[in-house]
Amino acid sequence: MGNTFYITNPTNEDLNNFINLYIERYILILLARCKVFYEGRAKSQLEEGDRLIIIKPDGTFLIHKDKKREPVNWQPPGSKIFWSIERDCLILNSIRRKPREELKVVISRVYHACAFKCEDYEELNLTGSESEMAEMIFKNPNLIEEGFIPISREYQIPTGIIDILGKDKDNRWVILELKRRRADLQAISQLKRYVEYFKNKYGEYRVRGILVAPSLTIGAEKLLKEENLEFKKLNPPKGGKRNLNHNVKSKKTAVLDEWL
Amino acid sequence: MGNTFYITNPTNEDLNNFINLYIERYILILLARCKVFYEGRAKSQLEEGDRLIIIKPDGTFLIHKDKKREPVNWQPPGSKIFWSIERDCLILNSIRRKPREELKVVISRVYHACAFKCEDYEELNLTGSESEMAEMIFKNPNLIEEGFIPISREYQIPTGIIDILGKDKDNRWVILELKRRRADLQAISQLKRYVEYFKNKYGEYRVRGILVAPSLTIGAEKLLKEENLEFKKLNPPKGGKRNLNHNVKSKKTAVLDEWL
DNA sequence: GAATTGATATCGCGT
DNA sequence: ACGCGATGTCAATTC
Structure with missing residues (x-):
């Protein structure tokens, strides 16, 4: 199935082509060594280290360290991405318009990059709200x-x-x-x-x-x-089967036997 | 540099070995087709679709759709992971103790999996708080x-x-x-x-x-x-170079010329 | 461990 | 676009 592509230890030229091919249509995942600069509502910098970089087709930009649930830096959906090669580094620049915020990632080395075409038509169904x-x-x-x-x-x-x-x-x-x-x-x-x-x-x-x-x-x-x-x-109701389906748009699949 | 490993379209046996090798030491990244069940403070289910799954060495578990900044389901640092093969599916189970919460991912297909040994000794330096x-x-x-x-x-x-x-x-x-x-x-x-x-x-x-x-x-x-x-x-101060370094523990690298 | 609050909070729903 | 409140908020700090 041709929904995932990858390159390992790419040259800058390889990377440039790879990003060009898949950006804004695929989820891009980079395992890379980088520095990060942010300025907008606040301002931050993060010195060089290995991080996981995720760029979603909706413009979401996430930079994860190897710890914690929260990304260390990010841009929300709707952000626009620009990239270039400068001084032997891949530079990613993600811009948010309102409020104006800029996230700049200077990547000295990409160990591995994947592109993933997500086919996902299901929404989360939550109960207990x-x-x-x-x-x-x-x-x-x-x-x-x-x-x-x-x-x-x-x-x-x-x-x-x-x-x-x-x-x-x-x-x-x-x-x-x-x-x-x-x-x-x-x-x-x-x-x-x-x-x-x-x-x-x-x-x-x-x-x-x-x-x-x-x-x-x-x-x-x-x-x-x-x-x-x-x-x-009073406790919020955590519906069983019936309540779980309360807001469901599609009821294609039954809950796994083991789950109940 | 041997800090990243990957397998593409693995068999369940391959996957089992891959996870065994790298879990809890590397960041594990799965591009996969899955269903997700959560029960704890609330309760949710998510029917089958393609998602990005991240398991950090600290126990953090993230499931991302191809949209939005927030993971659709997650577990925080400190969660314990278990896995098994059942009915031709890889089952990932992440358990949090307090409050007791369970996240179960039923994976019908893994397109690509990476393991990434993150070497990262730097902390974020934020100003404007x-x-x-x-x-x-x-x-x-x-x-x-x-x-x-x-x-x-x-x-x-x-x-x-x-x-x-x-x-x-x-x-x-x-x-x-x-x-x-x-x-x-x-x-x-x-x-x-x-x-x-x-x-x-x-x-x-x-x-x-x-x-x-x-x-x-x-x-x-x-x-x-x-x-x-x-x-x-009154606006919060967003320090220039001097203030930026206020809480810095390591001052190894200068701010990029272009940044200021 | 409980309580309290900050956060680049994000997100969704109104007007 | 702005205002407002919910969130499985998370994360840090203090007691």
């Missing part, structure tokens, strides 16, 4: 409390977007802030910001704020109590 | 205002960590919240949280809060004014 928590609450409002009525989802106010706005059995406004994982100080501040806006509009005693999350950090719990906000423990 | 803004303010407090005296950096209170705590010319407490980029609603809430704690302690009129950033979002600007907080426009 905050938006699935919201759906669950709308379907079964009693998960929050007896008599809770959800009214609006992602309700916009000047100070942000309320996850779920509803009313309780005594007709008070209820503002829900959802977190799919342990909630921190920032989550409490966010909820407080929304509650304050509503209290200014409808009066102190007509508004409640409830943080909905699996748990709270210590600091968050203290602040929550001081601010007279409430907490409702 | 928030911590450099703080240093700049300590060195030249007048950047904030005439008579400002910084007292403490990263001062901890129950509701968080104050970037810079100081006093103004009238001996009022001044709380600075720094942002290296445009500040949003969240930044204002954060500053407000700190200011409220100090006002409770020292009284309404003995405390000021100043957001220090290059700019504000519209919503942030409105909320800032409503809350009687202040704004001081």
Whole structure:
């Protein structure tokens, strides 16, 4: 199958041809010795060493060291690439327009280069997100409390977007802030910001704020109590087969037997 | 130089040997057709397609589609990898202990595999960060205002960590919240949280809060004014040669002529 | 190990 | 294009 090509210990001329052939259509992978310079929102330099360089057809540019999940330098999708040979080095230049950012890689040696034509028509199907928590609450409002009525989802106010706005059995406004994982100080501040806006509009005693999350950090719990906000423990749903398929566009393949 | 090895269109036996030889010592790169299953903090599946798979010696596991900066699935450093051949497929299993997370890749075809021994002793040298803004303010407090005296950096209170705590010319407490980029609603809430704690302690009129950033979002600007907080426009310093070297451990190489 | 925050955060969804 | 918030955020630092 002709979807992968490679060269090993190429000359600069070989490299130039290789890049010309495959750039912007294939994923390009370089195992190379290089220096890296970045300037844009910040500025950095990285002295010479061996790194893994990836250039995707969408303009994504990644430089990985042999450690960590994060690339040491990068450019996002949409960046434009330029290259040249100077002083016996291959120079890669990736430019982002807005904000203006430039990533320059000076490659002294390429050990191995591959080009890979990715045929991939599938999208990730994820469950256990905050938006699935919201759906669950709308379907079964009693998960929050007896008599809770959800009214609006992602309700916009000047100070942000309320996850779920509803009313309780005594007709008070209820503002829900959802977190799919342990909630921190920032989550409490966010909820407080929304509650304050509503209290200014409808009066102190007509508004409640409830943080909905699996748990709270210590600091968050203290602040929550001081601010007279409430907490409702709730885990995000991690659907089995049925829920996993909730957002699936294609259902071609069944989940592996072993997986369940 | 024997730091890179590769096989093309390998049999499962070839692959098994290849992985055995290089895993945990080399960066392994697979260009492959695969399905991916993840379960841990959330849960996902990805149906069959071509992807780039990277396994670093530190346990980092990355699966990249041909688009976007982010891997579609991953495991962080420290994850443990297991592999086997089942039903004519290579199965890669990467396990993280805390939180318990499992990433399973079912590979039906490997087009090309490389192993790369990365020799890299250099660390990234970055300038233009928030911590450099703080240093700049300590060195030249007048950047904030005439008579400002910084007292403490990263001062901890129950509701968080104050970037810079100081006093103004009238001996009022001044709380600075720094942002290296445009500040949003969240930044204002954060500053407000700190200011409220100090006002409770020292009284309404003995405390000021100043957001220090290059700019504000519209919503942030409105909320800032409503809350009687202040704004001081300041850009993070992106050092030239001198500042660039501020945190440098090794100064082996000079910045490329062309770069400056 | 828990908590807190920064990041060249990236990404997606609104207006 | 800008504003805003979620993310399996990651990674560093401090307690």
